Amino acid sequence: MPKAELHIHIEGSLEPELIFAMAARNGVAIAYSSVEELRQAYAFSNLQSFLDIYYAGASVLLHEQDFHDMAWAYLERAAADNVVHAEIFFDPQTHTARGVDMGVVINGLHRACVEAKARLGVDASLILCFLRHLSEDDALETLQQALPYRDKFIGVGLDSSEVGHPPEKFARVFEKCRGLGLHLVAHAGEEGPPAYVWTALDVLKVERIDHGVQSTKDPALMKRLAQDRIALTVCPLSNLKLCVFPQLADHNIRELLDAGLAATINSDDPAYFGGYMNENFTQTFAATGLTAAHAYQLAKNSFDASFTDAATKRRYTDMLDAVFTAFE
Ligand code: ADE
Ligand code: ZN
Numbered sequence: 001m002p003k004a005e006l007h008i009h010i011e012g013s014l015e016p017e018l019i020f021a022m023a024a025r026n027g028v029a030i031a032y033s034s035v036e037e038l039r040q041a042y043a044f045s046n047l048q049s050f051l052d053i054y055y056a057g058a059s060v061l062l063h064e065q066d067f068h069d070m071a072w073a074y075l076e077r078a079a080a081d082n083v084v085h086a087e088i089f090f091d092p093q094t095h096t097a098r099g100v101d102m103g104v105v106i107n108g109l110h111r112a113c114v115e116a117k118a119r120l121g122v123d124a125s126l127i128l129c130f131l132r133h134l135s136e137d138d139a140l141e142t143l144q145q146a147l148p149y150r151d152k153f154i155g156v157g158l159d160s161s162e163v164g165h166p167p168e169k170f171a172r173v174f175e176k177c178r179g180l181g182l183h184l185v186a187h188a189g190e191e192g193p194p195a196y197v198w199t200a201l202d203v204l205k206v207e208r209i210d211h212g213v214q215s216t217k218d219p220a221l222m223k224r225l226a227q228d229r230i231a232l233t234v235c236p237l238s239n240l241k242l243c244v245f246p247q248l249a250d251h252n253i254r255e256l257l258d259a260g261l262a263a264t265i266n267s268d269d270p271a272y273f274g275g276y277m278n279e280n281f282t283q284t285f286a287a288t289g290l291t292a293a294h295a296y297q298l299a300k301n302s303f304d305a306s307f308t309d310a311a312t313k314r315r316y317t318d319m320l321d322a323v324f325t326a327f328e
Contacts, residue, residue: 001295002319004085004302005078005266005277007210007233009129009159010109011058011091012269013074022060022069031056042272047191047242048161050272058094067108071124075112077270079120081277084316085306086124088113089157093131093142102145110152123308127185129157130173132165139173147180154307155183157210158200162192167200174204183307185233187211191244194218201230208233208305213244215261216252226260231305235268236284237275248287257294264302296324 016035023030032038038057044050061067071088078086088109095105106126113124128146130139146153156177158170167174167186174184188200190211197215200206201224212232215221225232236251238244245251256263265284270276275283281298284290303316 001299001323002082002084002316003277003299004087004264004306004316005083006087006208006231006264006302006305007089007235007266007268008074008078008086009054009089009091009269010071010074011061011094012054012273013077013271014057014061014070015073015271018070018073019057019060022062022066026060026062026066028060028062030060042241044242044272050242050269051160054269054272055094058091059098061095062100062104064104064108064111067105068112071109071112072115074270075116075120075122075124077276079116079122083277084122084319085303085308085312086116086122087127087154087307088124089127089129089159091129091131091159092146093134093138096142096145102142103149106146106149106152110149123312125307126153127155127157127183128153129159130170131160132158132169132187133161136170136173139170140176143173143176150180153182155185157184158186158188158204159210162187162190162196166192166196167206168203171203174206178205183207185210189214190239191242194221197221197225201228207231207307211235211239213239213252213256216255216259222259222261225262229262229304231262231264231301232256233266233305234263235266235273235280237270237273237280238268241273248283251284251288253284254288254290254294257290257297262301262305263298264305265298292324292327296320 016038116122116124184206185208186200186206187210189197208231
């Protein structure tokens with residue numbers, strides 16, 4: 001079925017083969033001797049154990065062409081899974097901290113997005129994420145560096161190490177972004193408590209919550225998310241690989257949907273977590289017994305929660321309805 005992907009970190013789509021190819025062409029040393037050895041290191045115990053290797057992998061990205069090639073590889077893969085709309089996170093501070101210019105990052109990614117529309121029929125746009133383990137001043141400086149490219153990204157997000165870095169740490173920079181008309185999202189309730197989801201909503205005033213699976217621990221929060229139709233961009237294989245749930249069968253996606261929340265399914269960092277969009281859907285459905293009605297709702301939610309215009313959402317929903325009608 002056609003669907004939107006709303007939670008994909010483009011640096012998390014960098015496959016080991018591409019890491020090795022870029023390391024070779026850019027003369028960057030990496031701590032692993034082969035693709036297989038690198039893949040074997042992808043055994044994580046929590047979010048931080050993943051982030052350490054994820055930031056190391058991103059160190060091979062130096063030139064505009066590298067950022068383009070990474071995004072293009074993801075977009076081709078997404079199109080193969082019938083993703084018709086993608087809102088793509090990128091982490092500029094991971095690159096600017098190594099001396100890579102903001103323009104190199106954004107121009108390379110943006111060129112791939114433009115090509116995706118023409119060559120793959122995929123609508124793709126960019127969301128700039130601030131790294132929450134760094135200071136708010138660093139985020140403000142990053143925003144300043146990105147403003148010359150304001151027309152090339154549609155919003156901002158908040159990612160990296162969650163626990164100990166609550167959303168309210170970034171109140172001023174999100175306020176500034178809101179004034180600039182940028183869309184706002186934040187990771188909250190991945191490993192962190194429901195309190196972080198509350199402050200993402202009430203202090204940062206985000207429009208969607210990335211992950212948010214810890215929300216089921218707080219009935220009042222569940223009610224708020226349902227009433228305000230705040231979408232959660234849930235990433236089941238990520239939650240499994242980062243040990244948020246011991247098994248996929250234990251995932252609370254069904255509880256979220258059945259409580260009337262606008263949950264969606266997404267891939268997060270597919271190169272690291274063992275699956276792109278369709279793999280996230282098929283493995284989650286196999287493990288949790290979700291139904292065809294849930295599948296429709298998940299895809300419909302992904303379009304409704306996207307940052308596109310009403311006419312495009314209607315066109316996407318018509319495509320989805322046509323698929324389900326054909327199957328009935
Ligand atoms: N950056 C990339 N993937 C992430 C995740 N799952 N949580 C927080 N930050 C991330
Ligand atoms: Zn994420």
